[in-house]
Ligand SMILES: O=P(O)(O)OC[C@H]1O[C@](O)(CO)[C@@H](O)[C@@H]1O
């Protein structure tokens with residue numbers, strides 16, 4: 001028999017990134033992000049002042065993880081840089097790689113950095129009231145290129161999952177976002193290695209699964 005989930009509303013405070021009725025939350029502190037940035041010396045130099053400070057935090061509403069359900073929530077990311085590289089999330093591909101995601105800017109100036117399995121890069125600015133669609137199969141990472149907190153709402157299929165090893169295995173994402181003459185610019189990551197054809201076809205082989213009867 002179908003079990004009905006109770007309809008729920010969550011109040012979002014765009015100025016703080018707080019979301020009422022969240023079912024879970026987590027914080028990523030500066031120390032948790034060791035190895036993410038290109039400039040290891042700059043990271044070490046910031047350790048004393050930034051060590052325990054929160055770089056980004058996520059509150060979410062996760063009704064179930066059933067196929068067809070949705071997870072949504074809010075990410076708040078502090079402004080800052082390690083060397084000349086802007087604060088960013090770890091980045092991931094969905095474990096079920098054919099699952100998409102929507103982001104909706106609430107506050108601040110962000111970028112969605114996306115990389116296809118073949119290594120194509122797309123970068124979309126996300127400001128308040130920008131809806132950003134991350135299609136299936138794209139690795140995605142958000143970046144705060146502003147001087148204020150970046151606050152974004154997100155929503156994705158509940159059975160997506162997050163896979164982090166794809167970025168680690170390729171030596172990071174193909175582009176890094178750093179300060180330019182007029183704002184940000186994307187530069188090539190010299191450590192990036194292309195994925196082999198076997199891995200790429202394995203990603204595309206993950207098609208939507210049907211719900212068992
Ligand atoms: O999981 P990461 O890559 O650290 O980034 C966190 C962001 O991604 C999400 O998992 C949504 O895909 C949110 O929790 C948040 O916006």
Ligand SMILES: [Fe+2]
Nearest residue numbers: 094101140156
């Ligand atoms: Fe995601």
